[in-house]
Amino acid sequence: MTVTDHVEADRDLEAFRRRVRAFLDEHAPQPAPRRDDGAGGPVGASPLAPAGEDAVARAQRFQALLFDAGLAGITWPVEYGGRGLSQAHQRVFNEEVAGREVPTGIYTIGHGMCGPTILEHGTEEQKQRYIRPMLRGEEIWCQLFSEPGAGSDVASLQSRAVRDGDEYVLSGQKVWTSGAHYCHYGIVIARTDPDQPKHRGISMFIVDMKAPGVTVRPLRQITGGSNFNEVFFDDVRIPADHLVGGLNEGWRASITMLMNERVAIGAGGAGRNRGTGGVTPYVRAARERGLDRDPVIRQGLAELYTRQQIQGYIGMRVREAVRTGRAPGPEGSVAKLFGAQLARFASDLGMRIAGTAGVAWEPGDQGAERWSMAVLSAPGSAIAGGTNEIQRNIIGERVLGLPKDPQVDRDVPFRDLKVGTQRSDG
Numbered sequence: 001m002t003v004t005d006h007v008e009a010d011r012d013l014e015a016f017r018r019r020v021r022a023f024l025d026e027h028a029p030q031p032a033p034r035r036d037d038g039a040g041g042p043v044g045a046s047p048l049a050p051a052g053e054d055a056v057a058r059a060q061r062f063q064a065l066l067f068d069a070g071l072a073g074i075t076w077p078v079e080y081g082g083r084g085l086s087q088a089h090q091r092v093f094n095e096e097v098a099g100r101e102v103p104t105g106i107y108t109i110g111h112g113m114c115g116p117t118i119l120e121h122g123t124e125e126q127k128q129r130y131i132r133p134m135l136r137g138e139e140i141w142c143q144l145f146s147e148p149g150a151g152s153d154v155a156s157l158q159s160r161a162v163r164d165g166d167e168y169v170l171s172g173q174k175v176w177t178s179g180a181h182y183c184h185y186g187i188v189i190a191r192t193d194p195d196q197p198k199h200r201g202i203s204m205f206i207v208d209m210k211a212p213g214v215t216v217r218p219l220r221q222i223t224g225g226s227n228f229n230e231v232f233f234d235d236v237r238i239p240a241d242h243l244v245g246g247l248n249e250g251w252r253a254s255i256t257m258l259m260n261e262r263v264a265i266g267a268g269g270a271g272r273n274r275g276t277g278g279v280t281p282y283v284r285a286a287r288e289r290g291l292d293r294d295p296v297i298r299q300g301l302a303e304l305y306t307r308q309q310i311q312g313y314i315g316m317r318v319r320e321a322v323r324t325g326r327a328p329g330p331e332g333s334v335a336k337l338f339g340a341q342l343a344r345f346a347s348d349l350g351m352r353i354a355g356t357a358g359v360a361w362e363p364g365d366q367g368a369e370r371w372s373m374a375v376l377s378a379p380g381s382a383i384a385g386g387t388n389e390i391q392r393n394i395i396g397e398r399v400l401g402l403p404k405d406p407q408v409d410r411d412v413p414f415r416d417l418k419v420g421t422q423r424s425d426g
């Protein structure tokens, strides 16, 4: 059966569910607790199973199978390789994939953030060239926003791109770039006009991560893995038609990407099971340790289940808003904040159940290791994609109508600011 053959059949949601289940039974048969190193890395990234070439190759194989079965890009436009199906189909897929170990983590940034940004701000040529290989998993993407002096206030970035003939020349440094070491392309933002105030002189580009002048250096994480990196750009030449969203219009496109990031992380917008792996592994572990009659543990399990359900409903609401054409708004921040708090709650509960086995375990006992990994990666989810404080600021301003943070630098030309690592003479 080809992708087109599936179109008619998939109108029936229950038939679609059976098809998804059959695919997963064949290609992801092991219902398994989800592990993550908190940097959006491949499932299984941990000191015991480091993210390496094999994990990437396996993920690419799986994604190609998913695409060929007509199960990738479920809600994406058909003309660029998506299926053009409804959010209800996406929900069915998410329900079926929950609790299974699927190696789709390396696509969270591409499918959850870069793809939607190119679809909204990219040229027709960019959509035709990049979206299909992105969906099929042949080309993996990263996000190059954060810099040593620009994280929460990313508009303070200092990387620069200067026009030279038909190209831009990019120089500067990025940091915390998840997956840069295995990615083919990245979306980078850089300053193209330092005489404009900081939000106005920024442009967005597609950058080839294998281009001369790109250096990727891994950073070691608390989990023991090294899934994010420092990235240095030394006079990297970017073709002018790799500009996304217009010269000095990069901030608008960045907002699109950041909003999609909150949805991807908080609401599973990329179709990834980003939750805490369902309640079943916790119940199973409590039973194994004779704690399933403990009233405090039972209360914790009930609260975990309730919070997971609420996260699912928030996700449905956010995705429905996206489906009806509304750009993801502050509800993405609610989802992201709720998800980070849930990750912390779940990891604390896991440790209470695991006891000493969550602190020291026999080599190879991955059942015990997962509790420790959850604790070590939970703080990352309160930082990645905008910290909890930043999400609270957004909710305060845009939902509760509270006054904005004072921004005295908003109308000052960037070159006159003392921001980040920029010195007074900079």
Ligand SMILES: Cc1cc2nc3c(=O)[nH]c(=O)nc-3n(C[C@H](O)[C@H](O)[C@H](O)COP(=O)(O)OP(=O)(O)OC[C@H]3O[C@@H](n4cnc5c(N)ncnc54)[C@H](O)[C@@H]3O)c2cc1C
Pocket (backbone or CB within 6 Å): 038, 039, 040, 142, 143, 144, 145, 146, 148, 150, 151, 152, 153, 175, 176, 177, 178, 179, 228, 380, 381, 383, 384, 385, 386, 387, 388, 389, 390, 393, 405
């Ligand atoms: C696991 C992980 C993966 C990541 N992957 C990527 C990636 O792929 N690409 C990428 O570009 N970046 C990535 N990041 C970087 C991430 O976006 C930044 O770490 C984040 O935006 C915070 O920036 P910062 O670390 O510079 O902290 P800072 O901005 O320096 O913040 C320091 C502290 O100050 C608080 N703070 C700052 N401003 C305010 C304010 N206005 N009001 C209240 N409190 C405030 C913050 O909440 C925080 O507690 C990743 C981070 C993590 C943890």
